[in-house]
Amino acid sequence: MRSEPVGWYHPGLVTSPQPPQAPLAERLLAGDKGALARLITWAENADARFADVMRALHPRVGRAWRVGVTGPPGAGKSTLVNEFARYERATKRSLGILAVDPSSPFTGGALLGDRIRMEERTTDPGIYIRSMASRGSHGGLARAAVDACDAMDAFGIEEILLETVGVGQAEYDIVAATDTVLVVLCPGAGDGIQAMKAGILEVADVLVVNKADLAGADRLVLDLEEAVHIREHTKKRPDGAWSVPVVAVSAGKGEHLDLLAGHVARHRAWLEEGRLAAVRRSKRLAHVRQVVEERLDEALWTRGGLAERAGALLDGGRAPYDVVETLVAAILAGDVSSRGAPKP
Ligand SMILES: Nc1nc2c(ncn2[C@@H]2O[C@H](COP(=O)(O)OP(=O)(O)O)[C@@H](O)[C@H]2O)c(=O)[nH]1
Ligand SMILES: [Mg+2]
Structure with a gap:
């Protein structure tokens, strides 16, 4: 295990939290529990600011x-x-x-x-x-x-x-x-x-x-x-x-x-005893995969208009798996933009 880095404070010993205007990562490192609470709320809400703070940490x-x-x-x-x-x-x-x-x-x-x-x-x-x-x-x-x-x-x-x-x-x-x-x-x-x-x-x-x-x-x-x-x-x-x-x-x-x-x-x-790194690596991979799936889901279905495209195909009488094939092919061909309406 790594040794304790300099600047670690026991959460219970912090009497004067950093002023709220200090960056969240700094406040966190100073032992401010309010900053931790905020960061966890960002995690809950999949707020993009979470990633910014965690990059530093x-x-x-x-x-x-x-x-x-x-x-x-x-x-x-x-x-x-x-x-x-x-x-x-x-x-x-x-x-x-x-x-x-x-x-x-x-x-x-x-x-x-x-x-x-x-x-x-x-x-x-x-x-x-x-x-x-x-x-x-x-x-x-x-x-x-x-x-x-x-x-x-x-x-x-x-x-x-x-x-x-x-x-x-x-x-x-x-x-x-x-x-x-x-x-x-x-x-x-x-x-x-x-x-x-x-x-x-x-x-x-x-x-x-x-x-x-x-x-x-x-x-x-x-x-x-x-x-x-x-x-x-x-x-x-x-x-x-x-x-x-x-x-x-x-x-x-x-x-x-x-x-x-x-x-x-x-x-x-x-x-x-030499097992932890591999075990944690596979768990971290699973986590990264979850985040990728969440991001893609949001990008494609919410912003990319994939739902509209799928709906139109179904309305046109196409079989569900045909619709799937068409959508997956369109995604893999880069034919679905995550920034708005699908390309024609
Ligand atoms: N007899 C007995 N009851 C316990 C023990 N630990 C917990 N309980 C009781 O079991 C009930 C459920 O406990 P809780 O911690 O809420 O269970 P959870 O739903 O698994 O979180 C409560 O009424 C506890 O007081 C124990 O060691 N012995
Ligand atoms: Mg419980």
């Missing part, structure tokens, strides 16, 4: 450890993230919590309600909390989540906990960009079986059985360990492959967080 991105937290609603993810952040603060100057809710097009969804309550409770200036929800037709929430993590990373936050609201495909896409993925389950309602069916083992780096204080937790741990064992012994795995641990905790009681922290640290050490 690019060398500072890559130091934060990113932990994704997913699992069914009610498993205790929010509680765990809150308690784990507090636990980790004993050894880290700053943590970020990013709550991402792909299911809610409105601010103030269930998860965000949790978060607002949590923000009110969290008085530790070393913990930065932010939430994001999908906004109507605007896709790109996974992209925005990566951007927000990059912004927190550049700000100097050491560890980011990224929580999703549930366990669907959208949630997987969001946590896929993190370094260590925790899947949180709890006893009850056949969750273990459901989790395995949902392909949860595929995304988890650490399986967390929360609510270890409740009956059935031991059983769930055993079931999951068996499932992991079967999976790891039926597939041919490379030497030194990561073996997914199952850890029982009680977030509500703040118990066994040390064990969880140990597994996260071990997974990090495993990645840092």
Whole structure:
């Protein structure tokens, strides 16, 4: 890991933020949380100013450890993230919590309600909390989540906990960009079986059985360990492959967080044994691809008039795949301008 650059300030120690007229990157580097909030809002809105600021901050991105937290609603993810952040603060100057809710097009969804309550409770200036929800037709929430993590990373936050609201495909896409993925389950309602069916083992780096204080937790741990064992012994795995641990905790009681922290640290050490650069590179490629797709979509469909052209062809009775062929050929031939009406 790179050493701390000169000029890093603990967010909680900054007493006089830079004047608002200072460039955002400068304010960010000075530890101004308002600047970080602004930058993340630009990320959410796909505002072009985000890229300008991040260009300057690019060398500072890559130091934060990113932990994704997913699992069914009610498993205790929010509680765990809150308690784990507090636990980790004993050894880290700053943590970020990013709550991402792909299911809610409105601010103030269930998860965000949790978060607002949590923000009110969290008085530790070393913990930065932010939430994001999908906004109507605007896709790109996974992209925005990566951007927000990059912004927190550049700000100097050491560890980011990224929580999703549930366990669907959208949630997987969001946590896929993190370094260590925790899947949180709890006893009850056949969750273990459901989790395995949902392909949860595929995304988890650490399986967390929360609510270890409740009956059935031991059983769930055993079931999951068996499932992991079967999976790891039926597939041919490379030497030194990561073996997914199952850890029982009680977030509500703040118990066994040390064990969880140990597994996260071990997974990090495993990645840092020469694997991290390649893994992060492939995740960064996925991010770049998402941004390219978003940009092209905007340029072609919104500004390029592709929708009108497609509509006219369909109205003319052409078969859908003929329309596709015509449009793709036109795009590849450079026959669609992103700056207005299509060329005749
Ligand atoms: N018994 C018990 N309840 C817990 C524990 N952790 C969280 N809960 C409760 O489980 C419920 C759901 O927790 P929450 O963190 O909102 O779950 P999320 O939907 O996964 O974010 C809340 O009522 C919590 O108080 C725990 O360790 N033990
Ligand atoms: Mg929650």
